[in-house]
Amino acid sequence: MALPQPHSPSWSAFFEEQSSAARDERLQRFYAAETLDPDTPIANAPLVAMDFETTGLDPAQDEIISIGIVPLSLSRIFCRDSSYWVVRPTRQLDEDSIVIHGITHSEIAAAPDLERILEELLAALEGKLAVVHYHPIERNFLTNALHQRIGEGIQFPLIDTMILERRILEYQKGLLDRLLRRPSEPIRLGHCRARYHLPHYQPHHALTDALATAELLQAQIFHHFSPETPVGELWC
Amino acid sequence: MQTEQLEIAAFLAKTPPFDGLSEEALNGLASQVEVTYFRAGSDILNLADPIHDLFVVRSGAVETFRRTGELHNRLAEGGIFGQMGLMMNERVRYPVKALEDTLLYCVPVDLFKDYCDRYETFADYFEGEATSLLQRAVESHHDKNDLTSVQVKELLTRPMISVAGDVSVRQAAQIMGEQHITSLLIVERTHRPGGEAVGLTGLITDQDLRKRIIAQGRSLDTPVAAVMSEDMITLDRNAYVFEAILTMLRHHVHHLPVLDRGEPIGVLSLLDVVRHESQSSLLMVRSIFGQPDREALAQIAQQSRAVFVRMVKEDANSQMIGSAMAVIGRSFKQRLLELAEAELGPPPAPYCFLALGSMARNEQLIYTDQDNALVFNERYDAKAHGEYFDRLARFVSDGLVECGYSYCEGGIMATNPEWRMTLSEWKARFGEWIDNPNPQALLHASIFFDLDGVWGRTRWAQELVRFIASKTRNNRRFLACLARNALNRTPPLGFFKDFVVEKGGQHANSINLKRRGTAPLTDVIRVHALAVGSRAANSFERLDDVMDSELLPDGKGREIRDALEYIAMVRIRHQAWQIETGNTVNNNIQPEQLSSFERRNLKEAFQVLSNAQSFLKYRYNSNIPLR
Incomplete structure (x- = not known):
């Protein structure tokens, strides 16, 4: 399945096709929701920042263990409507990852399987444009998890603040930098935030990272794009 | 569903006044805030826009400004703004700009009010701030003169x-x-x-x-x-x-x-x-008392116009302006009396110098004449002491003219021996006016009954105020006459509710806002105030007493207050404009100089006056019992 490319309006065609092609009722409903026109100015787009914590970085091996969701618009981030779930992976948690995200075995043991919260998760995403930092994690882990559970994956448009940051840095780089192939500046979430004078937040908590990503997007748009920038130029 | 926002809660936990909240309350608040980012240099709040949040600076820095555009404050991490607007009328009072790239946590107004209701320490923090408003208004006079913040x-x-x-x-x-x-x-x-x-x-x-x-x-x-x-x-x-x-x-x-x-x-x-540098009213009062002679006083008196204009520009209301100008006028009188005593020697008998009319009511504006009088006690002997007080009164009266307060055309001045009496003579005179309310007596009553002691034995003035209140309260006959007298000056509204302007003369096509607006309203208020035994002199304070007594139908007192404030402010702004454009200051305004919005409001205010006069006619009709 080929993913639609930036500037192409085909996300809506893809959603329309999937609303009948998907077998799972929850996915049908998700795809049937109204999709955002690529010409919509970012200021008018309903957005939702999302972050996953995983047991590792390989979507084929590792699994999601927590999900943070924070809805926002370009001007406001709405913590009141945010969500956070810890979900139980099918495989054992190794000690290394516990050190990173701080979620313990007992929390995991008490947590539901991802399928039990799928309906809620899709409802939070429905009709909104998702915002993530480093999209391969969210895109691949979610679709794999669904394949594993209901036999089909999921795809939707995403704004990746890491991709935006790379574009911004490339643009800012002088010709000389490019000719000399000077190394790029780091583009981890914390590094990006520091460039916009955003405060340091403790990383690796899905809800905090979602909030951090939401703030970063606002900063990036106000500094380098405009409230009028069409979402089609930002999503992937 | 509420989810814990760890970073937000951790930050608020070390930021007053949130640091006083329990962990549970804090987490509840943190999970409901909104977050927003502003690039350095962008506007965060614009003056008079609606405001829906309390703002906490999470990172960066902002500047808040006065209405005049002067810098009011700089806030960095942990700084809070928006509370004044939220507590007053949910409009932005101090515009805010991002000085640096700034991240703000916003506490929505319903949540803010809910927390004020539920947590005392939280409410105290903000309410304490509100009560110091007055203090700040006084302090702001210093700020205003701060050469480093005015452009x-x-x-x-x-x-x-x-x-x-x-x-x-x-x-x-x-x-x-x-x-x-x-x-x-x-x-x-x-x-x-x-x-x-x-x-x-x-x-x-x-x-x-x-x-x-x-x-x-x-x-x-x-x-x-x-x-x-x-x-x-x-x-x-x-x-x-x-x-x-x-x-x-x-x-x-x-x-x-x-x-x-x-x-x-x-x-x-x-x-x-x-x-x-020398315009603030407080500074002006201070400098009045520092002037060595009449000539020097006359020199600085020219600044009172600038004080007046400045207050108008700073959006002061009519009560603030009226009392500031009265304080300045009173200070001139006091300093002149000091100088007179220095020149003429100590007074041979104790006395009280009275201010009458608008100064006594704290409703003085820029274009005003002097009404004053003298009170003595029984030790006063006209033969022995008369000459001293004649010279004292003349010194003050002439000095006031030099300072811009013209002589009273009706001769109601301490220079007039008729208005130099002992306390018991004053009481007898007031009693006579009240018992025998002929037109002349009523005219005097409406001037002399607004009195204030400015110098000497000022408690004698208070005694006269108490005497008047006790004699007029529920005095049906006197009040009926005073009420009729208060109908002499009607609002300038025609049959079809359009403005009636002066037909000829120097002020053709204009409306006299004092004669046709504020003065008759003041008259109406005075009747009600005397009826309920109020001892206040200021019209707004009198109205408060009247409203407390439930003499007026519901909402009417409020209407009269708003009408008086509105007409007074149109008059004040008009005078400020006349001063600034170098025109002669007067009370005449041409309706076509007003915007259609102002005209509509002014008509409405005049209609309130008209209704208030009709009510007066009915209420103090001598056939109807007062209470």
Whole structure:
């Protein structure tokens, strides 16, 4: 399945096709929701920042263990409507990852399987444009998890603040930098935030990272794009 | 569903007043805040916009401004703003700008109010702040005079006056004379697509005229371009006043042309700076008491107009302006009495100097005459002491005229032996007016019954106020007459609710806002106030007493208050405008000078007066019991 490319309006065609092609009722409903026109100015787009914590970085091996969701618009981030779930992976948690995200075995043991919260998760995403930092994690882990559970994956448009940051840095780089192939500046979430004078937040908590990503997007748009920038130029 | 926002909660936990909340309350709050980012230099809140949140600076820094555009405060991480707007009328009171890239946590208004209700320490923090508002208003007088925060453009209160270079020196001098200015800008106007460009070519001052024309015997037909200064030091409109002073000192100049994006917009003179420095009403009162003689008092009296205009610009209400001007007027009287006693020797008998009318009511404006009187006790002997007090009264009265308070045409002044009486004589006179309310008595009652002791044994004035209140309260006959008297001046509304303007004379086509508006409203209020035994003199305070007594139907008191405030403010703003444009100050306004919105409101206010007069007629009809 080929993913639609930036500037192409085909996300809506893809959603329309999937609303009948998907077998799972929850996915049908998700795809049937109204999709955002690529010409919509970012200021008018309903957005939702999302972050996953995983047991590792390989979507084929590792699994999601927590999900943070924070809805926002370009001007406001709405913590009141945010969500956070810890979900139980099918495989054992190794000690290394516990050190990173701080979620313990007992929390995991008490947590539901991802399928039990799928309906809620899709409802939070429905009709909104998702915002993530480093999209391969969210895109691949979610679709794999669904394949594993209901036999089909999921795809939707995403704004990746890491991709935006790379574009911004490339643009800012002088010709000389490019000719000399000077190394790029780091583009981890914390590094990006520091460039916009955003405060340091403790990383690796899905809800905090979602909030951090939401703030970063606002900063990036106000500094380098405009409230009028069409979402089609930002999503992937 | 509420989810814990760890970072937000952790930050608020160390930020007052949130640090006083329990962990549970704090987490609840943190999970409901909204977050927003502003790039350095962008506007966060604009004046008078609706405001829906309390803002906490999470990172970065913001600047808050006064209505006048002056910097009010700088807030960094942990700083809080928006509370005043939320507690007053949910409108932005202090505009806010991002000084640096700034991240804000926003507490929505319903949540803010809910937390104020539920958590005492939280509410105390904000309410404590609100009660110090008054204090801050006083402090702000210091801020206003802070040369480091006021910009040059705020001192330019009149439009630029300029001429072309080929204008003769004679014409230039005439213009300067007419406009009361000591310097004139010479400009060159060129037309270009999109409008006219104005270039500054020179400046000519009083001194230049003396040194370069008169002293050298040159012709008055010389074009100004031949004698003007060409290489001038200029200032940008956004420069601060202290920079202006430094520039003047460094270059030994008293006039600095001010530019807006390269084009001249006016001249700042040393005098403007000095005047700015001495304009606040508090400073003015202080300096009144520092003046050594009548001449010096008359000199600084000229500043009271500037104080008045400034208060209007700072959006003071009529009560604030009225009482500030009354305090200034009272201070002049007090200082004059001090000076008179110093000159004439100590008084041979104790006395109390009374202010009457608008000054006593704390409703004084700029264009006003003096009403005053003297009270003695039984030790007073007209034969032995009369001459001293005659001279004292004359000293004060003449001094007041020099300070801009004209003589009372009706002769209600302490210089008039008729208005110099002992306490018991005053009571007898007041009693007579109340028992025998003929037209003359009623006229006097409406002036003398608004009284205030300004000097000497001021408790005698209080005794007179108590006496009047006890004699008039529920006095049906007197009140009926006073009520009828209060109907003499009607609002300027015609049959079809349109304005009725003066037909002829100097003020044709205008409305006298005092005679047809504030004065009859004050009269109506006085009747009600005396009926309920109020001892207040200020109309707004009298209305409070009247409303407490439930004499008026529900909501009527409020309506009268709003109408009085509205008409008074139109009158005040009109006078401020007259002062600023160099016109004669009066109470006459032409309806076509008003916007349609103002006209509509003014008509509505006059309608309230009309209704209040009808009610007066009915309420104090002598056939109806008062209570």
